[in-house]
Amino acid sequence: MNNYKFFQNNKCEYFPCHKGVNEEDFNCLFCYCPLYALKENCGGNFKYTNGIKDCSGCTKPHGEGSYDFIMSKIGMIIDLGKKD
Numbered sequence: 001m002n003n004y005k006f007f008q009n010n011k012c013e014y015f016p017c018h019k020g021v022n023e024e025d026f027n028c029l030f031c032y033c034p035l036y037a038l039k040e041n042c043g044g045n046f047k048y049t050n051g052i053k054d055c056s057g058c059t060k061p062h063g064e065g066s067y068d069f070i071m072s073k074i075g076m077i078i079d080l081g082k083k084d
Helices: 036-041 066-080
Strands: 047-049 052-054
Touching: 036 066
Parallel strands: none
Antiparallel strands: 047 052
């Protein structure tokens, strides 16, 4: 049940792309984090390097509960796309 919340591509040449998550639990569903555009409000572990957001130290989209975490903030992403 809830299989839609997890996907793993262990044949990817970058797998696992972040350290800190057990390989068997590594979720590739959000390979490119949809929360990147939220800048400081994404809730992840990031830093700015030369003014560019660097998420290489973040495991939020890939660890346990990642789907629920992303979906809890997806409304903020939808708001970014709304016409003013």
